[in-house]
Amino acid sequence: MSHHWSAHVAGGGELDIAGQMLHEFNIEFGEPTPPGPAIAERLRELVASPDTVVLLVDEDGEPATRRACGVAVIRLREAIWSRSREAYLAELYVQPAQRGRGAGRVLMNAVIEHARNGGATTIEIGVDEPDAVARRLYESLGFSNRTGEGNHLMFVYEREL
């Protein structure tokens, strides 16, 4: 059996599903997390601006039986070096039971398309070293964590304030 996925922008009540999946995401990776409904409420505030786009992916089929199994959150802002915009993939999650069946790739292709449509000319992602599956997916889509003639690694540094 072959599976076909489609991604779309989450609107209205679908942000509850997105919030719940992002909650599960944090639980799975042992991160502190607000409850799903609180995340959904925050997403609702953020998507009021075109600077935040929430995407869902689900399996093709009758609308009544469709259920999203993955979520992505894109942030956009004005760039510094040109009068274009820059995109950042803040979150990407596919539920464990649906992994390895192509949903993440369909979601990522939609991320790229929506970032472009949002006026961005570059997109960045922060990825932890052991996330091999995600890294392979990003690399297969043309992302690189290396730069310049020396082919040097690019690190994320962070601190709390």
Next chain:
Amino acid sequence: MSHHWSAHVAGGGELDIAGQMLHEFNIEFGEPTPPGPAIAERLRELVASPDTVVLLVDEDGEPATRRACGVAVIRLREAIWSRSREAYLAELYVQPAQRGRGAGRVLMNAVIEHARNGGATTIEIGVDEPDAVARRLYESLGFSNRTGEGNHLMFVYEREL
């Protein structure tokens, strides 16, 4: 002779100085760059919103003889996981002749203060592996490129759109 530095938000005509330094920054690292005045004009557009802050650092002294020797650009936006904000240090540059004399540290402390004052609870930076001086400075200020129990590296992945 000891040197004392101070950092402040660049306003008005000072954005011309900031634009020129960011132009020199690109030249020094072999990056394509708009002319200084074009960067200054873009900065002027960006700082019209509180989401972008441009800081300059200069040596203490008589105002007439002061000349900025470093620049930082901070970007702020709403966070996803809480009703706070998140900061990103987009650019940090100290002119070659003034390096190693503490200006970068004064500038970074101002970056942290302004990010906090802007409502951010975290700050991120993307840093290339061979930038040893910058990495040591960030690490000495509590930044880390490692995360979680496994102390894993965090990478920036990027692609053009």
